[in-house]
Amino acid sequence: MLQVNGLCKRLPDGRAILSDLNFRVEKGEFVALLGASGAGKSMTMRAIVGLTSVGSGSVVFTGETGKTYTTTTASGKELRRARRNIGVIFQGCNLVRRLPVLDNVMIGRLGRIHPLRSWLYGFTDREATEAMEALDRVGMADFASRVTGSLSGGEMQRVAIARAIFQRPLCYLADEPIASLDPKNAESIMQLLQPLARENPILGAFHQPEMVMRYCTRVIALRKGKIIYDGSPRLDAAELAEIYGSELNRPALTMAAPAAVER
Amino acid sequence: MNLGDFSLGRYRRRVIPAAVFVAIVIGAALLCEVSFSDFVKGIVKGLSLLTFFFPPDWAAFPEMIRPALVTIVICLIATPIGAAFSIVFGLAGARNIAPDWLRLVSRSIIAAERGLPEIVTLLVLVAAFGLGPLAGVMALAIGSIGMLGKLLADAIEEIDPRILDATAAVGATHWQVIRHAVLPEVLPSLVANSIFRFEVNIRASVLLGAVGAGGIGYELNAAINQLEYSRATVAALLSLLLVFLSERLSDRLRSRIIGAGRLG
Numbered sequence: 001m002l003q004v005n006g007l008c009k010r011l012p013d014g015r016a017i018l019s020d021l022n023f024r025v026e027k028g029e030f031v032a033l034l035g036a037s038g039a040g041k042s043m044t045m046r047a048i049v050g051l052t053s054v055g056s057g058s059v060v061f062t063g064e065t066g067k068t069y070t071t072t073t074a075s076g077k078e079l080r081r082a083r084r085n086i087g088v089i090f091q092g093c094n095l096v097r098r099l100p101v102l103d104n105v106m107i108g109r110l111g112r113i114h115p116l117r118s119w120l121y122g123f124t125d126r127e128a129t130e131a132m133e134a135l136d137r138v139g140m141a142d143f144a145s146r147v148t149g150s151l152s153g154g155e156m157q158r159v160a161i162a163r164a165i166f167q168r169p170l171c172y173l174a175d176e177p178i179a180s181l182d183p184k185n186a187e188s189i190m191q192l193l194q195p196l197a198r199e200n201p202i203l204g205a206f207h208q209p210e211m212v213m214r215y216c217t218r219v220i221a222l223r224k225g226k227i228i229y230d231g232s233p234r235l236d237a238a239e240l241a242e243i244y245g246s247e248l249n250r251p252a253l254t255m256a257a258p259a260a261v262e263r
Numbered sequence: 264m265n266l267g268d269f270s271l272g273r274y275r276r277r278v279i280p281a282a283v284f285v286a287i288v289i290g291a292a293l294l295c296e297v298s299f300s301d302f303v304k305g306i307v308k309g310l311s312l313l314t315f316f317f318p319p320d321w322a323a324f325p326e327m328i329r330p331a332l333v334t335i336v337i338c339l340i341a342t343p344i345g346a347a348f349s350i351v352f353g354l355a356g357a358r359n360i361a362p363d364w365l366r367l368v369s370r371s372i373i374a375a376e377r378g379l380p381e382i383v384t385l386l387v388l389v390a391a392f393g394l395g396p397l398a399g400v401m402a403l404a405i406g407s408i409g410m411l412g413k414l415l416a417d418a419i420e421e422i423d424p425r426i427l428d429a430t431a432a433v434g435a436t437h438w439q440v441i442r443h444a445v446l447p448e449v450l451p452s453l454v455a456n457s458i459f460r461f462e463v464n465i466r467a468s469v470l471l472g473a474v475g476a477g478g479i480g481y482e483l484n485a486a487i488n489q490l491e492y493s494r495a496t497v498a499a500l501l502s503l504l505l506v507f508l509s510e511r512l513s514d515r516l517r518s519r520i521i522g523a524g525r526l527g
Contacts, residue, residue, distance in 0.1 A: 097448065099447045110435035110439045115439050
């Protein structure tokens with residue numbers, strides 16, 4: 001489905017932010033990327049959808065007909081074809097604030113409709129109905145006509161998920177989907193993502209190991225751009241200390257309840 | 264440091280610059296032959312002239328309604344045309360969606376336009392199109408492009424880049440990102456700015472009218488030239504009314520638009 005081969009990226013000053021990442025994401029998986037801030041989680045996601053250039057290595061994505069796309073080198077139409085099959089759930093603040101909620105959800109389908117039609121006509125009634133269904137699935141159908149900028153963080157995050165569902169992708173990327181949410185909201189977002197992952201795999205970046213243990217099927221841990229762990233989401237205290245740096249003794253990471261939400 | 268040093272420091276920082284400033288003003292006044300006695304004489308003369316303006320010649324009022332409407336119509340046509348063209352310059356002038364060379368071209372054009380007073384534009388246009396409202400409409404439309412285009416380009420550059428990335432990430436083309444993310448984010452502010460520009464245009468059109476763009480400004484100028492001062496008073500009061508009303512309307516509409524974007 002999604003194959004990351006020897007991905008490397010350096011900053012202009014020479015510092016390596018991704019070094020030799022290798023992993024595959026297969027159907028049915030809910031993979032969590034763990035790591036301290038700056039470990040390279042977001043950068044990995046951006047590289048997968050071709051939003052940033054990489055030094056070497058590649059990301060190969062297999063489309064619906066078995067056609068493969070190398071998103072790290074593709075451009076133009078080829079890149080857009082790959083992107084429309086990868087549903088990215090950004091943090092909710094990436095929605096168009098002045099548009100109604102429903103319009104934001106429908107943006108998810110832009111890659112599948114003719115640019116001229118989207119410019120001149122917009123979306124069809126059928127697409128609007130489907131977008132409503134996606135909103136219903138995340139429990140936001142009542143908010144369809146609200147201006148997106150007036151929603152709370154948790155509500156926006158649900159809309160962002162509805163947009164990704166409506167996109168009908170083959171896999172999802174979720175960049176810190178619960179980072180800025182309170183524990184209760186975070187829990188309900190994870191409950192939404194878990195069944196989605198059974199249909200189409202999810203690769204998500206998280207900061208809450210305790211949530212990841214309960215909902216994800218696998219953990220890939222990054223430290224300073226390198227994969228230091230790839231396996232079961234059941235991490236013990238020693239493994240967590242290794243991921244987040246042993247010099248940092250943060251009680252929030254070992255507590256059962258997700259008390260502190262790290263940003 | 265004792266108090267004496269402190270007050271000396273204050274003295275140097277405040278009094279000396281003030282003294283230099285006063286000296287420059289006096290020197291400039293002497294150079295330009297500004298004379299106080301002329302000023303007093305002028306005031307006396309002006310006050311006696313003022314009596315010619317009152318009472319207003321209300322009989323001229325019905326004749327003034329049509330020119331006043333012409334002024335409004337000129338602005339109603341010119342502002343939307345200017346706003347429409349400003350979208351082109353705004354999109355082309357925004358760093359986050361246009362290539363560098365295009366941004367430079369667009370930004371240079373609108374900066375040059377803003378440096379050009381409307382009255383200069385109008386004089387050139389009058390030479391080409393003759394006296395009348397057409398030249399006035401064109402001058403005000405061009406004048407609106409500079410301001411609205413700059414404000415729009417700045418508004419586009421302030422859009423959170425993550426919003427544009429997130430829209431591109433669904434597989435949208437560059438133009439789809441513009442249509443579905445950029446324009447919805449900035450159009451409300453363009454409308455609000457255009458309403459403000461309409462108000463500015465009403466003010467400007469009174470002046471442009473005097474130079475030959477037609478409307479209430481033309482009537483005002485003509486009345487003064489024909490020494491019909493009490494008639495000019497009616498024109499002046501009417502243009503004051505236009506400016507006042509457009510300002511009230513603009514304030515009210517803009518606060519509604521901006522409020523709608525915030526609260527939904």
